[in-house]
Amino acid sequence: MYVSRITTSYLNNSIISNINNNRDILLGMQEQFISGNKVNKPSDNPGAAAGIMNTNTYLSKMETYLSNVKGAYEEASASDSVLDSIITKLQRAKDLATRGSQELNQSEQLQMLGAEIEEIMKSVAQLANTQYNSKYIYSGINTKTAAYSTADGEYIYQGETSTAEKDQRFIQIDDNMNISVSPLGNDLFGEYYTDPDNPDNKIATGALGDLGILRDAMMAEPPDYETVRESINKLEDDVQHILTYRTELGNTMQTLTMMENKYEDLKISYTNQKSNLQDVDLVGLSSDLTYQQMVLQASLSVGQQMMQPSLLNYM
Numbered sequence: 001m002y003v004s005r006i007t008t009s010y011l012n013n014s015i016i017s018n019i020n021n022n023r024d025i026l027l028g029m030q031e032q033f034i035s036g037n038k039v040n041k042p043s044d045n046p047g048a049a050a051g052i053m054n055t056n057t058y059l060s061k062m063e064t065y066l067s068n069v070k071g072a073y074e075e076a077s078a079s080d081s082v083l084d085s086i087i088t089k090l091q092r093a094k095d096l097a098t099r100g101s102q103e104l105n106q107s108e109q110l111q112m113l114g115a116e117i118e119e120i121m122k123s124v125a126q127l128a129n130t131q132y133n134s135k136y137i138y139s140g141i142n143t144k145t146a147a148y149s150t151a152d153g154e155y156i157y158q159g160e161t162s163t164a165e166k167d168q169r170f171i172q173i174d175d176n177m178n179i180s181v182s183p184l185g186n187d188l189f190g191e192y193y194t195d196p197d198n199p200d201n202k203i204a205t206g207a208l209g210d211l212g213i214l215r216d217a218m219m220a221e222p223p224d225y226e227t228v229r230e231s232i233n234k235l236e237d238d239v240q241h242i243l244t245y246r247t248e249l250g251n252t253m254q255t256l257t258m259m260e261n262k263y264e265d266l267k268i269s270y271t272n273q274k275s276n277l278q279d280v281d282l283v284g285l286s287s288d289l290t291y292q293q294m295v296l297q298a299s300l301s302v303g304q305q306m307m308q309p310s311l312l313n314y315m
Helices: 002-035 046-100 107-128 185-189 206-219 225-278 282-306
Strands: 148-151 154-157 171-174 177-179 191-195 198-205
Touching (some): 046 107, 046 171, 107 148, 107 185, 107 206, 154 185, 171 225, 177 225, 185 206, 191 206, 198 206, 206 225
Antiparallel strands (some): 148 154, 154 191, 191 198
């Protein structure tokens, strides 16, 4: 009789354990159905949970780099548009210099040409002060400062002048890849202003410097035709200098396009991996839920029958 009671106790515990197990399975399936996720806590599936965490890390990194790449491309595109406009204006200035180089022109005509050159200088400086995303793109790391100040016919660069790598503005687009999409304005467009140490001397560099010299030569009394003629080749050199950088910028934009495509593909790949680890098949799960409810109900019914008291237990 003692052995019979141990056996009955063991049987009862086994039935209860089976019911609890079926109930836990059903609760887990219901949680998956509600959340839409196979894994709702690490203990559900430690391996899958680790895989999901790793995938989320990669996706976050891809999103950051993809955002940086898109931002860099948009800034490069804005810069390319600026350079195109400046080249057009420099070519117009070159045409004016060609017209003004003929000494048959009267002083009044040169004055008019010089006035148009001044307007071109203003336009070039205005374009060089272009902002992208509230940042001056040709000021180096001094993005809150306009690249050029324009006053009294002088065009002074106010941005970063250091060419040291630590003073450049880079955008990270990969673990070991940084890219710059805008050069220093003074290197690309130059300056034109009065030498503070010698008021009779002008500091003239780059396109703005050549435009300033051309303007002054046209508006001088009498006009300085020789300087006007010399400015033709100088302006052509300025155009070529900007074109060279524009070509480099075009190559950079191609690289950015390739990187964007790469990250878009990786994003899809990692998203699919995460989906395989995490997302449930709702149609299949719905069927499994119905089956598991039947299993639990059956285990409850059988358990109830087997665990009913019997007089034989007390004989």
